Amino acid sequence: MSYITRTGTIQMVDAECVQEVLEEIGATDINISGDAINCRYDGYSITFSKGINGVIGLRVRDPQYYRGNTEIVAESTYHIDLFNNLERRYPIWIREKQEEERKERENQERLRLEKIRIQKEIQAQLQAQKQQDFDSLSQDARTVQIEQQKKSAQRLQELDSDLNESQKALETVQGELSRVAESRKNFLEITQKEIIQRGEEGGWKLSENFVEEQRNVTRIQLRKKQTN
Amino acid sequence: MSINSLVNIHTIIPSSEIYGPGVRWVLWTQGCSLGCKGCWNTETWDPDNGKLLSLIELKKSIDDADGVEGITLLGGEPLQQASVMLELIRYAKGKGLSVMLYTGYYEKEFDETMKQCFELSDLVIQGRYVEEKRDPGLLWRGSTNQIIESPTGYYDVEQFEEAQEVEIHIDHDSGQVTVTGYPDADIIKMVEELSNSKMPFKI
Numbered sequence: 508m509s510y511i512t513r514t515g516t517i518q519m520v521d522a523e524c525v526q527e528v529l530e531e532i533g534a535t536d537i538n539i540s541g542d543a544i545n546c547r548y549d550g551y552s553i554t555f556s557k558g559i560n561g562v563i564g565l566r567v568r569d570p571q572y573y574r575g576n577t578e579i580v581a582e583s584t585y586h587i588d589l590f591n592n593l594e595r596r597y598p599i600w601i602r603e604k605q606e607e608e609r610k611e612r613e614n615q616e617r618l619r620l621e622k623i624r625i626q627k628e629i630q631a632q633l634q635a636q637k638q639q640d641f642d643s644l645s646q647d648a649r650t651v652q653i654e655q656q657k658k659s660a661q662r663l664q665e666l667d668s669d670l671n672e673s674q675k676a677l678e679t680v681q682g683e684l685s686r687v688a689e690s691r692k693n694f695l696e697i698t699q700k701e702i703i704q705r706g707e708e709g710g711w712k713l714s715e716n717f718v719e720e721q722r723n724v725t726r727i728q729l730r731k732k733q734t735n
Numbered sequence: 736m737s738i739n740s741l742v743n744i745h746t747i748i749p750s751s752e753i754y755g756p757g758v759r760w761v762l763w764t765q766g767c768s769l770g771c772k773g774c775w776n777t778e779t780w781d782p783d784n785g786k787l788l789s790l791i792e793l794k795k796s797i798d799d800a801d802g803v804e805g806i807t808l809l810g811g812e813p814l815q816q817a818s819v820m821l822e823l824i825r826y827a828k829g830k831g832l833s834v835m836l837y838t839g840y841y842e843k844e845f846d847e848t849m850k851q852c853f854e855l856s857d858l859v860i861q862g863r864y865v866e867e868k869r870d871p872g873l874l875w876r877g878s879t880n881q882i883i884e885s886p887t888g889y890y891d892v893e894q895f896e897e898a899q900e901v902e903i904h905i906d907h908d909s910g911q912v913t914v915t916g917y918p919d920a921d922i923i924k925m926v927e928e929l930s931n932s933k934m935p936f937k938i
Contacts, residue, residue, distance in 0.1 A: 518910030
């Protein structure tokens, strides 16, 4: 017989992301301080703990243990439901941000291409003006050309402004995603370090610690010889 | 045996070093009716809680496992799916891989197919887990009544030094932490603390 257990597949490690998701779910009075995230939800005061590796967890009183106390059972069950909801929404929030980044990149590319097209049009217009005697054109034709140039210049300005806005939006979403990535990196590093350190304190000897590139998994092996 | 025959599985770890000699592809089957008292893996008992994979998918998973010395079959109770296990054992042997088999059955309880699985395996851990005989210092076993043997003689069982081993896998993409082997209560508690946990606590 051997032991095997797995944690949930989603490790919520970014407190700000958790905060945004909680807001989406409808929590209020959200307050992140030190190793706790407090909020209110439907009249309940809820506290999530933040582990040493940044992971957000929930410790509640066991509803089974308090089977007789309906108030505690209701409260505990409620907390677990909210946590489950948070766990469901957390990866969706990340996916939505990734999608936002993708769309913003596409938007920027579209704007850039339009800018290039208009710049080329202006160049062509100027080139044509050089080749023909502008003064010999009729008043109407001159007006049309001038209007066209004005429109193009105005559109270029709009595009520059849109590109600036898009760049800001892209930087914001990239900032959020890189913060999540950084939190995950910290989670991995600290989790690994803690497992090894606390394992060794418990009398285990580290026999393997490496990254399996193919699976993108860190594998830590601890060994203990029996001394009795 | 059809290649579409289904195997009821709990988990596959394509690469581990604590379930037998060297690096091994490890399969936990789902379903065990032996009901050993104090079993650490009760979640592998219910046959309805597993995932059905075809033999062809399992063979592909073995093929994809790079640089392994062998495969290890445990559970659940692998020999409660003896005919598909036999097919897997033959496949692994055909690829030059060694086979390690965990079974809660004793040899005298084997039917013909179980016996074939046993005889083809290079290393077998045999016998029920007996809580009163639990010894965390044993290599690859949970209790002292469990026997290590090498039916094919491929391994010299005398060479293995007793030790308690645990392996922790941290998935970089999902952050999921998997604990296998023979952890003590401190290790389990530590992993709970270091991961998302909505484990209710008793006060």
